[in-house]
Amino acid sequence: MLNEVIFYTLEKAIKRYRQFAQAGIDRRGIDITIDQWLVLNVIRDMPDVGQMDIAEQVFKDQASIARIIELLVKKGLLDRTTSLADRRKLDMKLTESGCQLIADVAPAIAQNRMQALSGLDEAVVEQLKCWLEIIFLNCSIHSSESTQQLHDEHA
Structure with a gap:
């Protein structure tokens, strides 16, 4: 699982x-x-x-x-x-x-x-880095939005 x-x-x-x-x-x-x-x-x-x-x-x-x-x-x-x-x-x-x-x-x-x-060619490694950066940014954006929502709810 x-x-x-x-x-x-x-x-x-x-x-x-x-x-x-x-x-x-x-x-x-x-x-x-x-x-x-x-x-x-x-x-x-x-x-x-x-x-x-x-x-x-x-x-x-x-x-x-x-x-x-x-x-x-x-x-x-x-x-x-x-x-x-x-x-x-x-x-x-x-x-x-x-x-x-x-x-x-x-x-x-x-x-x-x-x-x-x-076993991973350079193009695959570069693509993986891009995907991981997207995940990082997605979490950063949502973290900031969640933090902002908490501030708005408690203001």
Whole structure:
């Protein structure tokens, strides 16, 4: 019965891919989780990013992001300082070790993705991305409408 629900199948595929991808990184002896790797990538790609934006980018809550950042600092992969411009904000920058780790993980990530998508040609992958984006937008639109309806009903 659950296998008939597309969202169950989608969640099952995502969970299996995350397990598979983590195992690929672990086999290479690299001490990092997928979530830690994602956070490092966001910080590398968006140097002025705040914790709230990181949380949105990697689909985690802010408390989880704070724990991940603390761990990355302890591992020596990330430098964190209080912003001189805004003392409420943290400035974060990958260390040389953090940059090297991203480079070391890149082949595992590429191999994981290639294996996971084997048997699917590029056109199919692009179509799937389009369909998933439509689902995301549909849920975002309806979520906003539902939120607006709740506000209207309680105004």
